[in-house]
Amino acid sequence: MKILIIGSGGREHALAWKLSQEAEVLAAPGNPGIAELAQCFEIASNDFAGLEALCNREKPDLVVIGPEDPLIAGLADRIRGLGVPVFGPGRDGAALEGSKALSKELMVEAGIRTAAHQTFLEPETALYYSLQRIQEVGGVAVKASGAALGKGVVLCRTADEAEDAIQMMMVDQELGPAGATVVVEDLLVGFEFSLLSLCNGKEFWSLPVAQDYKRALDGDRGPNTGGMGTYSPVPAVSPALVAQTEADVVGPTLHALRARGIDYRGVLFTGLMVQGGQPYLLEYNVRFGDPETQSILQRMGPGLGAALVACALGEPIPEVPVLDQAAVTVVAASRGYPGAYRKGVPLSLPPAGDGVTIFQAGTNSVEGQLVTAGGRVLGVGAIGTDLAEARTRAYAWLEAADLEGLYFRRDIAAPETLA
Ligand SMILES: Nc1ncnc2c1ncn2[C@@H]1O[C@H](COP(=O)(O)OP(=O)(O)O)[C@@H](O)[C@H]1O
Ligand SMILES: [Mg+2]
Known part of the structure; x- marks a missing residue:
């Protein structure tokens, strides 16, 4: 089996490390660590024509797309169009990460527990609603709808904070087009975890849970980062909580996607806040988390490649053993x-x-x-x-x-x- 991994980060190195134990691995563009395990091609993940040519030449049995940007831009559709199986959703499914406004719409449609919210195109109405909710529930999260590299969410407990956030996103447009549409939602309080599920369009199989640390410094101080570490398993996330999340969130999401005609094949990453013992869905991501994947894959036994191929083909997903480590x-x-x-x-x-x-x-x-x-x-x-x-x-x-x-x-x- 020949697997092409697209991307160049730690997540992709972890995938190459795991998959090279059972397949021949290629990568584009990869990095020096990946190059020790795989043949790397200097083609950027946004060079769709170059990647198509590579697929035509190398004819991989599977392409795994790591980062969200090429997924949101439709790379999976392009490669599937060549007849090559792809692990990663098409542009329609990837919009769950590309547009928070759309993802909220889907959550409501699917009856998923999530913070009360509204979507705005005008700063005046966004501010009016924010002030109302701050009075009523004590705070709001102001979220740029588009992908904003983790800089698109501002938690506000005062009118001034909400005004600044809306000014920054909608008026000064500091996040570019990502901030043109804004979702304002009630502030939730609780502990966060995420669940990553492999999906074949109809069914899913969840990976072991990993917890991440977002702040730069010890004691959760300092600025937000892409993630400074992870561990797995997570004692605070019980099997019952995972089962409830699967039943209340992951299953209904796949169902709603299918009702919209979306055949979702890839990782569905659900970011959750547990409040009053109930998981509330904060957001979707449409790919493996980084650095969650590095911890998760260290705990996986053999067979990940076969599971990803099955997802890409829409076939039943074989269970991958999870090590008792x-x-x-x-x-x-x-x-x-x-x-x-x-x-x-x-x-x-x-x-x-x-x-x-x-x-x-x-x-x-x-x-x-x-x-x-x-x-x-x-x-x-x-x-x-x-x-x-x-x-x-x-x-x-x-x-x-x-x-x-x-x-x-x-x-x-x-x-x-x-x-
Ligand atoms: N409704 C909310 N209540 C409390 N905290 C929130 C809420 N929404 C988001 N957050 C916090 O902001 C972080 C980022 O929000 P998220 O929706 O995951 O956006 P992104 O990861 O795209 O920046 C979350 O991990 C969480 O800590
Ligand atoms: Mg997030």
Whole structure:
């Protein structure tokens, strides 16, 4: 079996690592870590013509699309049009992530529990509604409808905050077209988790749950990032909560998508807030999470490739065994991230010890020298018999590696952070 992975981050490295245990893996464009496992082609994930030509030449049995941008722009449809099976939704399904306004519409249509909300095209009406809700329930989330790289949600508890957020998105248009339409919803209070389900259009199979850490610094301080670490399993998310989420959220979503004629084949990522013991759906993503995937895949037994192919073909999804082990991933990021940071800092990675796997993200190879090339540089993964052992292994590697110019959180999967 030959699998082409599209993308170049830590998520794609984890996919290449897992899938190369059972298939020949190609990647476009990949990164230096992926290149140790797969043949890489220098074709960007937004170069649809180049990717089509690559598929015609290499005839992969499966294409797995990692990032959301090419999915939202319709890459899965283009490659399916060539007769190549694709794991990843088409443009219609990917709109669940590309448009929060549309995703909210679908949630209501499907009868899914979610924060009360309204969608606005005019700043005046958005503000009027926000002020009303702040009085009534104490706060709102102001959300740019379009994809805004994690910068499109502002939580507001005062009139001033709501006014600033609406001014920034709708009047000053700081997020570009992503902020032209805004969803305002009631603030929920609770703990968050996400569930990733593999879908074949009709049925789904959920991956083990992983918890992520979004803030840059220990103790959940500092700015929001793309994610500074993950662990799995998550003691706070019981099997009953997962089953309830599947029954109340994932199943109804697939059903509503089908009712709209959307054949959703890929990961359905549901972001949830548990309030009063009930899961409320905050958002959909349409791809594997990064860095959730790095922890999740470390816990998977053999057969992921076959499951992804089955999803791509709309066939019954074979269950993939989940190892009775815990996994932790600690992200090492460029000092300064998510603000400005230096690139091109040389990296030398000591060998990964027992149970440790290093996933590369923002790296590049310049004349044979590995250097930093992005904000999140590495995901240091480790498995163990429990979270404590996995965590000890990941941090032992990081301490020994003493990476110049990088920082990492020291409390990933620490007991006091487990919800
Ligand atoms: N209704 C809400 N109540 C409380 N917090 C929210 C609400 N909506 C979003 N958030 C917070 O904002 C974060 C980002 O919102 P989300 O809808 O996931 O957008 P995105 O990931 O696209 O930026 C969530 O992870 C959550 O912490
Ligand atoms: Mg989110």
